[in-house]
Amino acid sequence: EPEVTQTPSHQVTQMGQEVILRCVPISNHLYFYWYRQILGQKVEFLVSFYNNEISEKSEIFDDQFSVERPDGSNFTLKIRSTKLEDSAMYFCASRLLNYGYTFGSGTRLTVV
Amino acid sequence: GQNIDQPTEMTATEGAIVQINCTYQTSGFNGLFWYQQHAGEAPTFLSYNVLDGLEEKGRFSSFLSRSKGYSYLLLKELQMKDSASYLCAVRIHSGNTPLVFGKGTRLSVIA
Numbered sequence: 001e002p003e004v005t006q007t008p009s010h011q012v013t014q015m016g017q018e019v020i021l022r023c024v025p026i027s028n029h030l031y032f033y034w035y036r037q038i039l040g041q042k043v044e045f046l047v048s049f050y051n052n053e054i055s056e057k058s059e060i061f062d063d064q065f066s067v068e069r070p071d072g073s074n075f076t077l078k079i080r081s082t083k084l085e086d087s088a089m090y091f092c093a094s095r096l097l098n099y100g101y102t103f104g105s106g107t108r109l110t111v112v
Numbered sequence: 113g114q115n116i117d118q119p120t121e122m123t124a125t126e127g128a129i130v131q132i133n134c135t136y137q138t139s140g141f142n143g144l145f146w147y148q149q150h151a152g153e154a155p156t157f158l159s160y161n162v163l164d165g166l167e168e169k170g171r172f173s174s175f176l177s178r179s180k181g182y183s184y185l186l187l188k189e190l191q192m193k194d195s196a197s198y199l200c201a202v203r204i205h206s207g208n209t210p211l212v213f214g215k216g217t218r219l220s221v222i223a
Binding site: 031033035041042043044045048050055056058089091100101102103104105106108 | 199207210215216
């Protein structure tokens with residue numbers, strides 16, 4: 001069964017550093033998303049992406065965040081200057097038309 | 113704002129049936145999803161309802177009433193591996209719109 005692949009599975013970074021989280025969505029999917037889940041809390045939407053541009057973003061997705069689809073397969077989330085409160089599980093998801101959103105296995109980001 | 117409510121925790125016995133409820137008040141509605149999430153793992157898709165009624169898929173069924181803003185997930189013949197969080201999520205609009213998640217219901221299946 002096709003999968004959404006995320007790397008790395010776990011990243012530890014110092015406060016103020018930049019991190020790039022990588023995702024390879026399912027190849028024929030058209031819509032891409034980043035979500036985050038702080039430990040013990042609900043899954044929260046960050047940003048959606050379609051046709052090489054951002055479709056929608058939440059209030060969490062401020063100027064420290066950016067997304068790119070640099071080469072037609074990878075989909076990246078960059079956090080420019082990490083803060084302690086950015087520590088969370090970050091999930092990439094993709095979907096085709098009206099079908100279920102398929103989530104990747106996530107990157108656990110720990111900011112110290 | 114968008115509001116999706118589900119019980120925080122439930123406990124059920126192996127072999128039994130459990131019903132997890134979800135109510136929503138959202139600015140629009142274009143489908144309701146149920147996901148299963150084991151601790152530390154990704155949510156995995158269980159079901160999708162956009163019209164009223166019951167959708168059955170093996171041991172899992174999901175029901176939707178749009179007029180009541182209500183859904184439930186029914187799990188039959190519970191197994192220990194069903195211990196997980198069950199997430200109710202609503203798609204507000206059509207097109208490239210994200211899912212809005214509830215806080216999830218942590219289900220513990222006991223022997």
